[in-house]
Amino acid sequence: MAVHSEAGLVERQRNPENLESPRRIFDQFLTPPGLFYVRNHFSIPEIDPREWRLSIEGEVRRPSEFDIATVRSLPARSLTATLECAGNSRMFLPEHAKGVQWELGAVGTAEWTGAPLPELLERAGIEPGASEVVLEGFDRGRIDAEPKTPGDIPFARSLPLSKAPEVLLAWAMNGEDLPPRHGFPVRAIVPGWYGMASVKWLRRILITSRPFRGYFQTFEYSRWDELAGIPSLVPLTEGAVKAEIAFPTAGETIPRNSRYRIHGAAWAGESLIDAVEISADAGDTWRAADLLDPPQRYCWTRWEYQWRVPSPSGPTTLMARARDVDGHAQPWTRDKLERNYSVHHVLPVEVTIA
Ligand SMILES: Nc1nc2c(c(=O)[nH]1)N[C@H]1C(S)=C(S)[C@@H](COP(=O)(O)O)O[C@H]1N2
Ligand SMILES: [Mo]
Numbered sequence: 001m002a003v004h005s006e007a008g009l010v011e012r013q014r015n016p017e018n019l020e021s022p023r024r025i026f027d028q029f030l031t032p033p034g035l036f037y038v039r040n041h042f043s044i045p046e047i048d049p050r051e052w053r054l055s056i057e058g059e060v061r062r063p064s065e066f067d068i069a070t071v072r073s074l075p076a077r078s079l080t081a082t083l084e085c086a087g088n089s090r091m092f093l094p095e096h097a098k099g100v101q102w103e104l105g106a107v108g109t110a111e112w113t114g115a116p117l118p119e120l121l122e123r124a125g126i127e128p129g130a131s132e133v134v135l136e137g138f139d140r141g142r143i144d145a146e147p148k149t150p151g152d153i154p155f156a157r158s159l160p161l162s163k164a165p166e167v168l169l170a171w172a173m174n175g176e177d178l179p180p181r182h183g184f185p186v187r188a189i190v191p192g193w194y195g196m197a198s199v200k201w202l203r204r205i206l207i208t209s210r211p212f213r214g215y216f217q218t219f220e221y222s223r224w225d226e227l228a229g230i231p232s233l234v235p236l237t238e239g240a241v242k243a244e245i246a247f248p249t250a251g252e253t254i255p256r257n258s259r260y261r262i263h264g265a266a267w268a269g270e271s272l273i274d275a276v277e278i279s280a281d282a283g284d285t286w287r288a289a290d291l292l293d294p295p296q297r298y299c300w301t302r303w304e305y306q307w308r309v310p311s312p313s314g315p316t317t318l319m320a321r322a323r324d325v326d327g328h329a330q331p332w333t334r335d336k337l338e339r340n341y342s343v344h345h346v347l348p349v350e351v352t353i354a
Contacts (some may be wrong), residue, residue: 008022008024008035009021009022009034009035009037009038010022010105012100012101012102013100015043016040016041016042016043016044016141017038017040017044017181018038018039018040018100019037019038020037020102020103020105020106021035021036021037021105021106021107021108022035022105023104023105023246023247023249025105025108026244026246026247026263026264026265026302029109029293029299029300029302030080030109030110030111030174031108031109031110032174033110033173033174033176033179033182034179035108036108036110036173036182037085037105037106037107037108038181038182039085039087039100039106039195040139040181041139041141041155041216042139042140042141042155043139043141044139044180044181044201045137045138045139045140045201047138047180047184047185047201049068049184049185050068052067052068052185052186053065053066053067053203054066054071054120054169054186054202054203054204054205055203055204055205056120056121056123056124056204056205056206056207057204057205057206057207058130058134058206058207058208059126059127059129059130059207059208059209060121060124060125060126060127060130060207061124061125061126061127062123062124062125063124064123064124066120068171068185068186071114071115071169071171071185071186072115072171074115074119074120075115075116075119076113076114076115077113077114077115077116077168078111078112078113079111079112079113079168079170079189079191079298080109080110080111080112080296080298080299081109081110081112081189081191081192081298081299082107082108082109082267082298082299082300083107083108083109083110083189083195083198084106084107084194084195084239084242084267085100085102085106085107085194085195085196086194086195086196086221086236086239086341086342087099087100087102087106087340087341087343088102088104088105088106088107088343089102089103089104089106089244089343089344089347090102090340090343091103092104092343092347093334093340093343094334097339097340098340099340104244104245104246106195107244107265107267107300109299109300110173110174111173111174111175112168112170112172112173112189113168113170113171113172113173113175114168114169114170114171114172114186114189115168115169116165116167116168116169117133117164117165117167117168117169117188117205118164118165119169120169120205121133121161121164121207124207126161126207127207127209129209130161130207130208130209131160131161131208131209131210131211132158132159132160132161132207132208132209132210132211132212133158133159133160133161133164133167133205133206133207134156134157134158134204134205134206134207134208134212134214135156135157135158135159135188135197135199135202135204135205136154136155136156136199136202136203136204136205136206137154137155137156137183137199137200137201137202137203138154138201138202138203139154139155139200139201140152140153140154140155141153143215147219149215153214153215154203155199155200155216156199156212156214156216156217157196157197157199157212157214157216157217157221157235158208158211158212158214158217158235159190159193159197159237161207163190163193166190166191166192167188167189167190167191168188168189168191169186169187169188169202170183170186170187170188170189171185171186182200183199183200183201183202184201186201186202187199187200187201187202188200188202191270191297191298192238192239192269192270192297192298193236193237193238193239193269193270194221194236194237194238194239194341194342196216196220196221196236197237217235218233218235221235221236221341222234222235222236222339223236223337223338223339223341223342224336224337224338224339225337226337231337236341236342238269238270239267239268239269239270239342240269240328240330240342240344241266241267241268241269241271241273241322241323241324241328241329241330241344242266242267242268242322242330242344243264243265243266243276243303243320243321243322243330244264244265244266244320245262245263245264245318245319245320245347245349246263246264246265247261247262247263247264248260248262248318248349248351249349250349250350250351251350251351251352252351252352253351253352253353253354254309254351254352254353254354255309255353255354256309256310256311256312256313256353256354257309257310257311258309259306259307259308259309260306260307260309261304261305261306261307262278262289262304262305262306262307262318262320263292263302263303263304263305264302264303264320265300265301265302265303266300266301266303266320266322267299267300267301268322268324268325268328269324270297270298271324271325271326271328272295272296272297272324272325273291273295273301273322273323273324273325274295274322274323274324274325275288275289275291275322275323276288276289276291276301276303276320276321276322277289277320277321277322278305278307278318278319278320279317279318279319279320279321280307280316280317280318281316281317282316282317282319282348283317283319283332283346286321287305289303289304289305289320290303290304290305291303292304295325303320309353310353312353313352313353313354314352314353315350315351315352315353316350316351316352316353317348317349317350317351318348318349318350318351319346319347319348319349320346321346330344330345330346331344331345331346332345332346333345
């Protein structure tokens with residue numbers, strides 16, 4: 001496993017470039033762009049900002065094109081949001097699951113600045129009966145594994161028009177121009193949803209009155225849902241409630257009779273974290289962790305727990321579990337309906353007291 005020397009990102013795949021954040025990102029509320037995980041399905045497109053245009057078409061009264069100066073001149077808003085890849089933590093599944101083998105660092109938090117999506121939608125004028133917004137990126141490629149794509153396809157995802165008021169067309173990340181890897185010059189930020197919805201390198205916004213059935217909406221980034229007892233595939237949308245233990249790491253040796261700061265972060269999709277609890281005995285007893293960041297919509301909350309490490313030596317299983325203010329808690333077991341995505345059940349971290 002190679003480490004990206006300048007930034008400290010862990011390379012999970014070279015081409016396309018897929019990079020995981022190191023555990024020290026959990027020390028800061030905002031993740032520096034140079035340490036923010038990178039999830040690409042195709043090569044990063046080279047975009048000349050002077051040539052770049054974003055079009056809006058489909059079920060609109062005024063199909064239009066926007067250049068970068070126009071997008072940046074629209075009323076701007078800043079939004080702090082955590083992005084988590086739906087494949088995050090896949091490495092911890094007991095059975096190998098297909099896809100990039102992320103540990104716990106396909107997640108990060110940034111302050112995004114840009115134009116609210118409704119600003120563009122209002123200028124284009126949505127036709128009555130329209131229901132979805134398809135976001136298309138500039139990056140394209142062919143998928144050779146079954147089901148093979150019919151030649152090159154773009155990365156594209158849709159969302160219902162009802163989600164549009166929360167969506168940002170972002171051109172800055174933590175106050176600076178978006179880096180090329182994170183979607184320069186403009187990307188979507190769909191807060192509270194898994195990362196796949198936040199399409200980078202935006203090229204086109206298509207308004208439709210039919211559900212979009214693209215590759216990354218059906219074959220990938222979908223889950224099984226029970227439709228009157230019949231499993232049917234539905235696109236992934238909102239993220240699930242989840243806590244991650246950043247430290248200690250699995251296999252660590254911890255001095256007996258010591259104090260150890262167990263810490264990490266928790267997030268809850270469109271909801272708010274209510275509590276994080278820690279178990280140092282494989283789930284028999286639980287104690288409340290301290291929340292270090294006030295719970296804020298769309299953002300992670302970092303937490304810590306001062307563990308009084310007992311005196312008997314031996315292996316110990318640590319666990320964290322979070323719940324949100326709407327009563328959702330992390331499940332104890334893995335749900336098969338989730339396919340190879342949304343790993344958010346309670347995960348053990350095995351350490352040794354010595
Ligand atoms: N155009 C485009 N947008 C994309 C992707 C992509 O491959 N192409 N990957 C998606 C996925 S799966 C995730 S998790 C996020 C990751 O954003 P980041 O690379 O800025 O962390 O971007 C999303 N947007
Ligand atoms: Mo993702």
